[in-house]
């Protein structure tokens with residue numbers, strides 16, 4: 470309505486101001502006033518066939534009639550134009566208002582916790598873009614909410630197991646059913662240790678998932694990293710009688726990485742390889758250049774990973790064989806989740822390959838060259 474009003478006002482004022490000038494310019498050449506004593510002015514031959522000769526009073530009447538005609542045309546033209554503009558603007562505003570109203574209702578429902586809310590998207594204009602982005606935001610929120618609930622469930626489950634065990638031992642000790650021997654205290658200590666490692670893992674997990682880990686990217690020589698990891702884990706490898714081999718391609722360039730974090734990732738992978746490789750097996754740590762990246766592989770001759778498990782081992786708290794992992798002193802199942810986040814923070818990828826149970830497995834990751 471405001472647009473219509475302003476348009477009408479401008480049309481009336483501007484045409485009123487310019488009408489006299491326009492009349493003179495367009496009609497002027499066709500009119501010649503009768504000037505007393507100038508008989509040449511009446512010479513129709515020189516002034517052309519369309520010249521109308523009127524006196525000054527008639528000129529005024531001519532202008533007034535001209536203006537009346539103009540106003541009449543303006544009235545009808547303006548009326549019809551306003552009507553059309555009104556209809557068009559009603560249709561257009563409905564087209565805009567109804568999706569916005571939908572979005573507004575949907576966002577209220579999402580704010581109330583109904584994360585499965587989505588809006589219907591039609592067309593390909595800016596409103597459709599807005600609707601699509603809104604739906605993307607809603608599904609991301611739904612995903613995060615799902616993860617949050619799952620995390621709470623997982624964490625309580627993980628906490629419950631060692632706590633139940635500690636409580637069981639304590640009950641037994643109090644009732645005198647369990648002997649107060651060093652073995653009993655050792656079991657309790659181990660369960661408490663599990664709890665404390667779990668809490669450490671959770672803290673680290675929340676940091677990497679929030680992207681709060683600050684990397685100090687520097688040129689890193691993989692030879693140093695490999696030897697540091699090998700040295701750290703050598704005693705455990707020796708005591709389980711598993712061979713640890715390293716091989717680095719000649720002339721491998723420096724990496725752009727955070728040294729401590731890289732050692733953390735490799736220690737996790739090489740430690741896992743030891744954990745899931747029986748005595749007499751072999752673990753190989755190798756690196757080659759591939760395009761603008763370096764590909765690091767940790768492969769073992771261990772228990773392997775089934776196809777189903779391969780799809781999940783990077784999920785939080787996922788353990789292919791929970792009882793086995795627990796017996797063998799395995800972690801809480803977040804080691805690989807953390808490792809993948811750390812590699813991704815470096816701009817690389819981490820994935821696993823295995824031909825199946827009993828066929829060994831390989832963990833591969835890429836890192837950018839310095």
Ligand code: ADP
Nearest residue numbers: 741742745782788789799800801802803804805
């Ligand atoms: P965990 O602390 O249980 O080792 P991870 O996140 O490090 O947790 O590993 C998740 C799961 O992936 C493990 O429980 C195990 O089932 C599987 N896995 C990891 N490394 C290997 C490997 N080298 N061989 C076979 N399975 C493995």
